[in-house]
Amino acid sequence: MNRVPVVSSNVAEVGYNPETKTLEVAFIKGGVYQYLGVPLSVYKGLLAAPSVGRYLDANVKKAGYSVRKVDS
Numbered sequence: 001m002n003r004v005p006v007v008s009s010n011v012a013e014v015g016y017n018p019e020t021k022t023l024e025v026a027f028i029k030g031g032v033y034q035y036l037g038v039p040l041s042v043y044k045g046l047l048a049a050p051s052v053g054r055y056l057d058a059n060v061k062k063a064g065y066s067v068r069k070v071d072s
Helices: 040-048 052-061
Strands: 003-005 011-017 022-027 032-036 066-070
Touching: 011 040, 011 052, 022 040, 022 052, 040 052
Parallel strands: none
Antiparallel strands: 003 011, 011 022, 022 032, 032 066
16 A cells, blocks of 8 residues: 655654545654555545644544554
């Protein structure tokens, strides 16, 4: 999956596959995670958020999407 860099103290890159609604997040300190069933609007909101980390926490992690760790 292609990812784009973001300005964040915790997140390095994010990517999105609209066909599978999969959000992929690469963290600065290591680890790549895929969140499943994420709507495109949430991905767009993440890219536009003033704080990527806060948006990710509130709208992805705490929203209850299934998550899996993948190889970077």
